[in-house]
Amino acid sequence: MMMFYWISLLIISFAFAGLLYRLVKGPTVADRVVALDALGVALVSIVALLSLIIGTEFFLEIILLLSILSFIGTTAFAKFIERGVIFDRNNNR
Amino acid sequence: MISTGVIFSAVTALGLVRLPDVYTRTHAASKSSTLGVMGILAGTFIHFWLIEDHFNPQLIIAIAFLFITSPVAGHLIGRASYMSGIPLAKETVRDDMKAAVEKKLDEKK
Numbered sequence: 001m002m003m004f005y006w007i008s009l010l011i012i013s014f015a016f017a018g019l020l021y022r023l024v025k026g027p028t029v030a031d032r033v034v035a036l037d038a039l040g041v042a043l044v045s046i047v048a049l050l051s052l053i054i055g056t057e058f059f060l061e062i063i064l065l066l067s068i069l070s071f072i073g074t075t076a077f078a079k080f081i082e083r084g085v086i087f088d089r090n091n092n093r
Numbered sequence: 094m095i096s097t098g099v100i101f102s103a104v105t106a107l108g109l110v111r112l113p114d115v116y117t118r119t120h121a122a123s124k125s126s127t128l129g130v131m132g133i134l135a136g137t138f139i140h141f142w143l144i145e146d147h148f149n150p151q152l153i154i155a156i157a158f159l160f161i162t163s164p165v166a167g168h169l170i171g172r173a174s175y176m177s178g179i180p181l182a183k184e185t186v187r188d189d190m191k192a193a194v195e196k197k198l199d200e201k202k
């Protein structure tokens with residue numbers, strides 16, 4: 001069973017490397033933001049697999065925190081791409 | 094559970110590397126990575142519950158949160174990139190958003 005978790009971690013790490021390639025190379029800013037969002041999700045799965053391998057439940061609190069932070073970052077970046085500012089006081093589009 | 098999640102995460106990375114433009118990449122990233130991480134987290138939850146006898150409600154909250162927010166984030170990025178004028182891929186057949194945006198601009202005038 002432990003071998004299976006290690007192989008899963010290896011595959012996710014390869015996926016992580018592919019996402020890093022897109023993050024560095026991506027032709028536009030939006031490509032990089034998409035890659036960053038997917039990197040956050042991949043990091044969550046890496047933390048889950050690590051807590052399975054080490055056998056401790058203390059890592060599981062990181063998962064919720066990382067997913068919330070990743071979502072907030074992606075939303076802020078999307079707003080930044082669309083309008084050029086993150087906080088604006090004019091609410092009608 | 095975990096193998097399903099791993100397969101879907103690998104498919105996500107493949108999609109992000111191979112697909113031609115931003116919109117198809119958001120398609121790959123939002124759907125398959127959501128399903129992948131949900132599979133992995135559900136497997137972790139069941140492992141800790143059944144084998145180590147430790148019920149962890151935070152994992153359930155994390156699964157629900159990812160299920161809600163990941164498609165929303167994909168949609169936000171897609172709309173933002175369309176509004177900032179990033180071109181579609183050459184293979185794109187039709188562009189429904191263009192008509193909607195022009196109609197909205199006409200209403201403003």
